Amino acid sequence: MTLLTTYIIAPSFRSPASPSSSPVSEFHDGHDDSSAYTFYHWSRIDEFVYFSHQFVTVPPCGWVDAAHTHGVPIYGTIITESAAGEETCQQLLRSQEVVEVVVERLVAVSRHHGLDGWLLNIENAIDPAQLPLLRHLVAQLTSRMHQEIEHSRVIWYDSVTRDGELRWQDQLNEQNECYFDLCDGIFLNYGWTPERLAASGERAGRRRADLYAGVDMFGRGSLGGGGFNVIQPVAESRWLGLSTALFAPGWTHERLGADRFALAEDVLWSRLSTLLGARGPARLPLVTDFCQGRGLKLCADGQVTRAKPWHRLSAQSPQPTFLQTRRPAELALTDADGRPVQAGFALRAPALGASAKREDARTMEQRRLEAVSAAGEVLPQPGWQVRHTDKDAFSGGGCLAVSNASDQDGVFRLFACDLSLSSGRQSLAVLYAVKTTDDGCALCVDLTDRREPGVSRYVLEPPSGLLGTEPGLRADARRLSVHLPVPADQAEARLAGRPLPGPGHNGWQIRHYLLPVSGDDPRVVSIGLFLAARTSLLIGYLALQSTQPP
Structure with missing residues (x-):
């Protein structure tokens, strides 16, 4: 590798x-x-x-x-x-x-x-x-x-x-x-x-x-x-x-x-x-408000506590693994001296340790690298935009703005993880804050287990419970389970010792979940957002903690 x-x-x-x-x-x-x-x-x-x-x-x-x-x-x-x-x-x-x-x-x-x-x-x-x-x-x-x-x-x-x-x-x-x-x-x-x-x-x-x-x-x-x-x-x-x-x-x-x-x-x-x-x-608990350590204002629980710009990198929270931005036409792709970037190029370096036995594999790898380099502007999920914004915040100086302008429902992966939970019966306490006018959104937490192949997807539905088993939720998952929010005190008791947000203000909704987990070396490997077609939201807080079941 x-x-x-x-x-x-x-x-x-x-x-x-x-x-x-x-x-x-x-x-x-x-x-x-x-x-x-x-x-x-x-x-x-x-x-x-x-x-x-x-x-x-x-x-x-x-x-x-x-x-x-x-x-x-x-x-x-x-x-x-x-x-x-x-x-x-x-x-x-x-x-x-x-x-x-x-x-x-x-x-x-x-x-x-x-x-x-x-x-x-x-x-x-x-x-x-x-x-x-x-x-x-x-x-x-x-x-x-x-x-x-x-x-x-x-x-x-x-x-x-x-x-x-x-x-x-x-x-x-x-x-x-x-x-x-x-x-x-x-x-x-x-x-x-x-x-x-x-x-x-x-x-x-x-x-x-x-x-x-x-x-x-x-x-x-x-x-x-x-x-x-x-x-x-x-x-x-x-x-x-x-x-x-x-x-x-x-x-x-x-x-x-x-x-x-x-x-x-x-x-x-x-x-x-x-x-x-x-x-x-790579370890629990995972707590983030997606703040980059700067902002036009400072917020707590969706309310402005300081209405002045600020910049303090020590306050930067864990950032998502994946973002997605479409380049506007006015931002030209140039080198450092203003020359236009060509759409593709051929690799010039000779392969190291080349042998006849592996020549076909090396040629395929070379062509793959040339192709992905040339396709550097091809968005993995067309129609989606996932970017930081400082125009609003639940906590800190900003949040993530996520939109699905495509005609298909889908899941966008925010974090690639390797979060180990203890083997045996336990719970995963999850809390997240969103601002949206549409119920067509849910947090998706993917787990693996040594006993069973594939990914188990936990879908954390909105309070309305309208999503059920939408086809877009099943992509890349072998098993699907749907969970509704629990009362705040149940989840927050399992997040004891962590600084927890108060009630949401200015349209921010806080959702709490307790997910039953069992198996041999269960691990959270991905955290994403499900959005229905042509919908958008802001996500401003996320916390995960393993805990004993109630």
């Missing part, structure tokens, strides 16, 4: 009022600009690097909280550059004792701030006499991080060669392999070609997934020219079974502006989703 690691490096946005503030302290308690850059497509990435051009960059606590809320490890950056960087390195590498003191400080910083690793980016020449100490720094930082922080990683950036020269290789070769061998991975510079990338994969052997093919959203030498065309280099990396390092995703905000940011961001990640895996919640 191919591992694709989408490696995000976020720009450091400064407050205009404090241009000299450091990244570790800025926006500690949030700020009032709800239009500032944020990231919420966590389900499509595996690692996150917070990047700036300061010597040691520690991600602000809001970014750490948001990443960990979604189970994504987050790394800081150590960078030296130009003449000032050479001077820093001369001091840093003056003795083994200094190196080890610095390593211990970095490990302590990681523990204190909840960091999971570091990007090590040395972009200046190194005195050849100090190269042994540079290698010791790489090895020691990697070793000590592994000892102190489980699953931590240290990634080397392809810059300095084994001879101490600043010379980007755009591949893994004899010039930078000595650093790759001492740490957890290498971030290849952006000027690689598919042929060089394939050779790098061959050289890495079993560590192929530890090669991160650098892709710059701003182009600057990247295959495809960046922008919406980053799908091309990502497809080449995916085809070779390598990981991907996507640099500066803030392009959608910086180049297209705050007004178009959310739409452009959703279109970009919708295109990339054809190539990327998807992660979702």
Whole structure:
């Protein structure tokens, strides 16, 4: 199975009022600009690097909280550059004792701030006499991080060669392999070609997934020219079974502006989703109000508690695994320099380890990747739109707006999950809040069980109980059970210990359910919404908790 690691490096946005503030302290308690850059497509990435051009960059606590809320490890950056960087390195590498003191400080910083690793980016020449100490720094930082922080990683950036020269290789070769061998991975510079990338994969052997093919959203030498065309280099990396390092995703905000940011961001990640895996919640309880950590106002139980814009990433709730947005014609698909993106392309990288026996299978996989890349704008469920909105909220600063403009009833999957429930008889308490004028909607919770194949779908009907066993509910499910709401106190008693919403206001409806569950290792694998044709709703809260039956 191919591992694709989408490696995000976020720009450091400064407050205009404090241009000299450091990244570790800025926006500690949030700020009032709800239009500032944020990231919420966590389900499509595996690692996150917070990047700036300061010597040691520690991600602000809001970014750490948001990443960990979604189970994504987050790394800081150590960078030296130009003449000032050479001077820093001369001091840093003056003795083994200094190196080890610095390593211990970095490990302590990681523990204190909840960091999971570091990007090590040395972009200046190194005195050849100090190269042994540079290698010791790489090895020691990697070793000590592994000892102190489980699953931590240290990634080397392809810059300095084994001879101490600043010379980007755009591949893994004899010039930078000595650093790759001492740490957890290498971030290849952006000027690689598919042929060089394939050779790098061959050289890495079993560590192929530890090669991160650098892709710059701003182009600057990247295959495809960046922008919406980053799908091309990502497809080449995916085809070779390598990981991907996507640099500066803030392009959608910086180049297209705050007004178009959310739409452009959703279109970009919708295109990339054809190539990327998807992660979702992995443990109970699951509680979300779908807030992105920002809003035009702040709400609680459907009522406005603060009528001013705000932005605080620490308040970001678990985001859905899947969204769906149709690109409007006025948002042109271009690369970073404004050139139109072509509808399709042919993969250029030769297959790794090609053999006659597997040639047909490889050709089929190549054609599949080319097809899904070319079809990046084909919506999985035509007629559906699933997007965040800050125009209304049950809790926090926004909610999900879901609409089914098609002529068919159906279920849209919001979360891919792996939520384990204890074996034996028990209940799953579920609470969700919606705003709708139509009873043609229901929450669908899908479970699997080792004893029986297929999916059991629990349909959480509206109070009217009008849905019954609509054909659209049965898609992808072998077994179907329909459940009506229970009195609030029954469900809320089973959610004890969790902060629960009060009664809904301004049209928000809160629905409570207790689902009987039994079997051998039952697991929630999907959560979705059923909508009848040509209907819509807002969903602003969702909570699931396993509990003993009443």
